[in-house]
Amino acid sequence: MAISSFGKILTVLDLFSVSRPIINVDIICDELALSKPTAYRYLKELVSTDILKRISGTSGDYTLGSKIAVLDYISHSTDPLIQISIPFMRDIVERTELCCLLTYLNHDYCIDLHHETFKDAELLSFGRGCPRPVYVGASPKIVIAHLSKQRIQAYYQQFSKELAQVGFAQTQDEFIQQMRKIKKQGFYLSQGEIDPQLCSLSVPIRFSSKEAPIALTLVASKNRFDFINIQKLIEILQNNATQIEHKFATLPESQGNPI
Secondary structure, rough: OOHHHHHHHHHHHHOOOOOOOOOOOHHHHHHHHOEEEHHOOOOOOOHOOOEEEEEEOOOOOOOOOOOHHHHHHHHHOOHHHHHHHHHHHHHHHHOOOOEEEEEOOOOOOOEEEEEEHHHHOOOOOOOEEEOEOOOHHHHHHHHHHHHHHHHHHHHHHHHHHHHOOOOOOOOHHHHHHHHHHHHHHEEEEEEEOOOOOOOOEEEEOOOOOOOOOOEEEEEEEHHHHOOHHHHHHHHHHHHHHHHHHHHHHOOOOOOOOOO
């Protein structure tokens, strides 16, 4: 399907990352295969709406503008799923003294929508909005396990090399069987997949059979998990996930659409 002119302009935003917070017209031309006049036109449109800003004193470097921060604030403050989940996540943190995450799976990465930490504990996660791989960790696996067989196969085909490298699945059939096992047990415990010193435990928050779930996850050091009743943690997560699902289901239809 052809991308609209507006859609093409927005592809410029895909060039930004934590490792590359600044871009210029040459990067746009090289990576998006655009002419310089077109690239400058895109930049002008994005700067005029405060989505990008030009860095003064440079030869033409650009970074993300204030509009991005405003939109993130609005999203976090008004997203009904996040607002419903926060009290439950805080209760989980108080009871377990662990970090709690609410995680969304995109096509090729997952991100935390919200996190809660116990007192001044260091946040053991990537942080809100920071993309991370979908082939390691508890959060993406519990979500993928609840997708259709066709979508599970698509994920394997996209990340088969990475899944083999981390030792999770060497074939598509093995990956599908792993996903079926995770779905049946209703949780997934990751031990040292993202960081050798970390563990994470995830359960799904399910809205319907047609929508991918959101992951509700506890994260802590492997040493901490060694002294915790895992089955009790699973029960706490699943009970709160069920309450979030029920509360979300009572929202007016206009508000009840998860991401």
